[in-house]
Amino acid sequence: MSSVDETILSVSNLSIGFETDEGLIPVIEEVSFDLHTGRTLALVGESGCGKSVTAFALLKLLPPFGRIISGSIKFRGQELVDSTESEIQAIRGDRISMIFQEPMSALNPVFTIGSQVAESLLLHRHLDKKMAWQQAVEMLVAVGIPDAAQRAKNYPHQLSGGMRQRVMIAMALSCEPDILIADEPTTALDVTIQAQILDLMHDLQERFGTAILFISHDFGVVSRMADYIAVMYAGKIIERGDAGEILTGARHPYTCALLATTPRIDASVTRLPAISGRVPAPGQRPAGCYFQPRCPNASDHCGEQRPPPVDLSVTHQLICHEVVSE
Amino acid sequence: MKGFLLTRGAQALLVILIMSFVIYSLIGLMPGDPIDQMISADPNMTSADATRLRALYGLDLPIHQRYWNWLSAALSGDLGYSRLFAKPVLEVLLPALKNSVMLLGLALFMSICIAIPIGTLAASKPRSVFDYGVNLFAFAGISIPSFWLALMLIILFSVILGVLPAGGIAQSDAGFWESMKYLILPAATLTIASVGGHARYVRAAMLEVLRQDYIRTARAKGAGAMRVVWRHALRNAMIPVVTIMALDFGTLFSGALITETIYSWPGMGKLIFDSVMGNDCNLALIALLFATTLTLVGSLLADICYAWLDPRITLGVSEQ
Ligand SMILES: Nc1ncnc2c1ncn2[C@@H]1O[C@H](COP(=O)(O)OP(=O)(O)O)[C@@H](O)[C@H]1O
Ligand SMILES: [Mg+2]
Numbered sequence: 001m002s003s004v005d006e007t008i009l010s011v012s013n014l015s016i017g018f019e020t021d022e023g024l025i026p027v028i029e030e031v032s033f034d035l036h037t038g039r040t041l042a043l044v045g046e047s048g049c050g051k052s053v054t055a056f057a058l059l060k061l062l063p064p065f066g067r068i069i070s071g072s073i074k075f076r077g078q079e080l081v082d083s084t085e086s087e088i089q090a091i092r093g094d095r096i097s098m099i100f101q102e103p104m105s106a107l108n109p110v111f112t113i114g115s116q117v118a119e120s121l122l123l124h125r126h127l128d129k130k131m132a133w134q135q136a137v138e139m140l141v142a143v144g145i146p147d148a149a150q151r152a153k154n155y156p157h158q159l160s161g162g163m164r165q166r167v168m169i170a171m172a173l174s175c176e177p178d179i180l181i182a183d184e185p186t187t188a189l190d191v192t193i194q195a196q197i198l199d200l201m202h203d204l205q206e207r208f209g210t211a212i213l214f215i216s217h218d219f220g221v222v223s224r225m226a227d228y229i230a231v232m233y234a235g236k237i238i239e240r241g242d243a244g245e246i247l248t249g250a251r252h253p254y255t256c257a258l259l260a261t262t263p264r265i266d267a268s269v270t271r272l273p274a275i276s277g278r279v280p281a282p283g284q285r286p287a288g289c290y291f292q293p294r295c296p297n298a299s300d301h302c303g304e305q306r307p308p309p310v311d312l313s314v315t316h317q318l319i320c321h322e323v324v325s326e
Numbered sequence: 327m328k329g330f331l332l333t334r335g336a337q338a339l340l341v342i343l344i345m346s347f348v349i350y351s352l353i354g355l356m357p358g359d360p361i362d363q364m365i366s367a368d369p370n371m372t373s374a375d376a377t378r379l380r381a382l383y384g385l386d387l388p389i390h391q392r393y394w395n396w397l398s399a400a401l402s403g404d405l406g407y408s409r410l411f412a413k414p415v416l417e418v419l420l421p422a423l424k425n426s427v428m429l430l431g432l433a434l435f436m437s438i439c440i441a442i443p444i445g446t447l448a449a450s451k452p453r454s455v456f457d458y459g460v461n462l463f464a465f466a467g468i469s470i471p472s473f474w475l476a477l478m479l480i481i482l483f484s485v486i487l488g489v490l491p492a493g494g495i496a497q498s499d500a501g502f503w504e505s506m507k508y509l510i511l512p513a514a515t516l517t518i519a520s521v522g523g524h525a526r527y528v529r530a531a532m533l534e535v536l537r538q539d540y541i542r543t544a545r546a547k548g549a550g551a552m553r554v555v556w557r558h559a560l561r562n563a564m565i566p567v568v569t570i571m572a573l574d575f576g577t578l579f580s581g582a583l584i585t586e587t588i589y590s591w592p593g594m595g596k597l598i599f600d601s602v603m604g605n606d607c608n609l610a611l612i613a614l615l616f617a618t619t620l621t622l623v624g625s626l627l628a629d630i631c632y633a634w635l636d637p638r639i640t641l642g643v644s645e646q
Contacts, residue, residue, distance in 0.1 A: 093549075108543070109636070110637060120548065123549060
């Protein structure tokens with residue numbers, strides 16, 4: 001078994017584009033990050049920054065018009081970018097699993113939840129139906145579904161949103177994957193259920209040693225989960241670091257703005273300054289720094305040149321014209 | 327389920343009752359009653375004779391009273407005589423019904439068996455050559471008039487090749503293959519006319535389902551393209567399609583008139599046509615009512631299939 005902190009997935013300089021009538025437009029630009037066994041990397045950014053596209057690319061589940069332009073995704077030394085469909089199929093759901101934002105629509109309405117959890121085991125473990133069902137029920141117990149043996153025979157519409165997300169987690173973890181990609185897993189749930197799901201993911205991570213790529217737009221949620229944080233803006237990672245470095249020592253104006261909009265439980269002031277403007281769509285990204293039109297600290301050269309990388313520590317890096325390393 | 331069937335059964339009976347009145351009144355409005363025909367057949371009949379005969383048969387009563395008389399007789403099992411065939415109505419009707427159900431059942435079955443795989447394949451490779459091919463084929467099937475198609479098939483298979491009969495039906499003592507020979511051309515005509523439409527329904531429903539989140543979940547689980555389409559998507563896509571197909575059973579039924587006539591297939595379509603043209607009121611009335619009933623049965627079947635395919639639907643019964 002791999003030890004905690006071993007690098008299990010390494011993404012470097014990944015660029016993704018969408019084919020359109022106007023040609024190939026870049027959506028993700030030169031993204032790099034590593035995932036470590038038993039650790040959580042949070043990918044944070046406003047809606048439309050490219051978090052989901054990045055996540056889908058890891059499993060090669062891009063929409064038909066999506067292309068990986070360049071870069072590499074190395075999983076345990078295996079290059080996924082040029083893997084064949086059958087190679088990546090063997091990895092999906094077995095070594096790398098994914099859960100999604102909408103538990104309401106992510107489960108197939110015409111099959112029982114038991115059979116949907118068992119399917120991963122049928123596909124990857126080649127168990128017979130009875131064994132797979134039994135293990136599926138055990139998995140449903142593990143994610144805290146009460147009366148799991150009976151519940152397994154239910155259809156998705158008979159379960160609440162929180163319960164469905166538990167089913168999704170059971171499904172994703174049934175083959176004890178090395179990596180779990182969680183794309184906004186709690187965004188659609190109300191706050192108490194959100195906390196329960198986060199705790200559950202934490203517990204299961206400790207038990208199975210799973211590396212988690214946790215995608216969210218909400219620093220409040222991220223602060224509970226993350227060991228490392230990467231902040232994404234308009235298809236680029238603009239700041240990264242250990243969770244503590246980002247949560248208390250963020251320097252990129254975008255990260256600071258995002259953090260400022262996050263409500264804090266201990267804060268005496270409840271006024272939330274919103275960042276004005278919106279994320280530029282792919283194909284409409286400005287010259288120079290992509291954040292510069294919305295940036296409070298922007299100066300003239302921000303709109304002319306791409307910002308340089310700045311190292312604040314071995315782990316803490318960002319790209320910005322206005323921040324200089326001491 | 328039981329409660330659902332009872333409610334739907336009661337509804338169906340009510341609809342049939344109302345339809346019987348509507349059809350009865352419409353036939354009553356048609357010019358010419360049975361006595362007029364007697365007059366034209368027998369020039370010696372005086373108008374006094376005619377009036378007496380009308381009173382004798384109750385034809386001088388207002389329509390609702392006549393309907394009531396007919397209904398009481400019908401409910402006690404007396405459906406009357408067919409004037410054209412000089413036989414009790416049921417004796418004429420039942421063989422025709424059997425022939426029609428056989429023909430339409432076979433045509434619908436073949437249409438579904440062809441439409442599901444080609445519609446599904448077309449949807450899983452949208453804008454491919456195959457997809458365009460299916461589309462072309464579908465429009466051809468929809469737009470070719472069935473009388474022309476029937477004639478072409480007869481010319482090819484009966485006249486030129488001489489392998490299949492041009493029409494009619496096998497003797498009642500004929501073997502299975504001999505009977506099938508008569509069924510092939512009319513069934514093929516109806517199948518070709520409906521399979522294109524069905525394939526397009528399947529394709530549209532399938533395309534819609536393939537965009538759903540749970541399809542992405544299935545792929546993320548490691549299911550291959552075939553498994554995603556045939557296991558995860560197909561059953562969901564069938565939910566709307568089944569409804570349309572089951573309802574089609576009713577429309578096919580009346581739409582088969584032309585095909586049945588060209589092939590001299592003694593089915594319901596031809597029987598209704600003959601009875602209306604021949605002023606055979608008793609027969610026309612009951613035949614039309616049977617057609618209505620079959621349409622209702624089709625929609626009931628649709629609902630049952632629907633509930634069977636979609637666990638979210640429970641047929642009027644509360645869960646657990
Ligand atoms: N299926 C798609 N079709 C068209 N545009 C898409 C599609 N998926 C993503 N995009 C575009 O790509 C960009 C990144 O989207 P996404 O990765 O979903 O953002 P995020 O998950 O960070 O909210 C957005 O501008 C979005 O509009
Ligand atoms: Mg997203």
